[in-house]
Amino acid sequence: MRSALQSVVLVGLAVFGLSVLPAKAQFYDGSDGYDDGYGRYERPYRYDRYDRYDRYRPRPPVMVEPEYGQPAWWMERPPYGAERRARRAPQQAGLMPRTSAPKAPKASRQFNPAFLPAVVDYHGREKPGTIVIDTETRYLYLVEANGTARRYGVGVGKPGFEWAGVHTITRKAEWPSWTPPAEMRARRPGLPVRMEGGLDNPLGSRALYLGSSLYRIHGSNEPWSIGHAVSSGCIRMRNQDVEDLYERVGIGTRVVVR
Secondary structure, three states: OHHHHHHHHHHHHHHHHHHHHHHHHHOOOOOOOOOOOHHHHOOOOOOOHHHHHOOOOOOOOOOOOHHHOOOOHHHHOOOOOHHHHHHHOOOOOOOOOOOOOOOOOOOOOOOOHHHOOEEEEOOOOOOOOOEEEEOOOOEEEEEOOOOEEEEEEOEEEOOOOOOOEEEEEEEEEEOOOEOOOHHHHHHOOOOOOOEOOOOOOOOOOEEEEEOOOOOEEEOOOOHHHOOOEEEOOOEEOOHHHHHHHHHHOOOOOEEEEO
């Protein structure tokens, strides 16, 4: 009986052994020893909320292929929409892109207080009672006694109309009329042949005529032009300033223009 049981056990073991051997023989390792490159596309290690309980656990190293260590392609692209705007802007060969033309600065119509009348020291050679006009600094000086002078701001001849010399006052006029010379009317056809005195007259409220020339010291209906080179050669002043000067000088007063 015991021998029969042993025989059955041995037979069972033999059958089991034979069934295992063929299965092991059929197992095949598909690895051929070469890297197929799929490892580079594996997703990086991600931490989940359970890691806070094991935050000091060593993490697997991060491997980066050399070809993927370069800057991302989108970092080298121009700003969004720049290419479309460049294609849409019409340009001609050899021309720069169009830009808005700079606006010309507006002329200031404010009188500069630096040209207000003042009494200043004078150390020149001219005698008291002489008018000295400095066209560079845009000041007229009426020389007085005791080394002083009464100073006024003036407007002078624009480029091409500057002049210098010595004259005397030969005539004085209140609210003078104006007769533009033929040369001026040729340059500005819209000028009248003659304009009566008044607030719109460019000679202003007073005029001091210099010798036999066409030059005058006169007022102006454009007080903001004082301190600038804007006239056709005449010396212009504010109306209130030329009125003050008018009362202080007479016929025969010497005028030096520098």
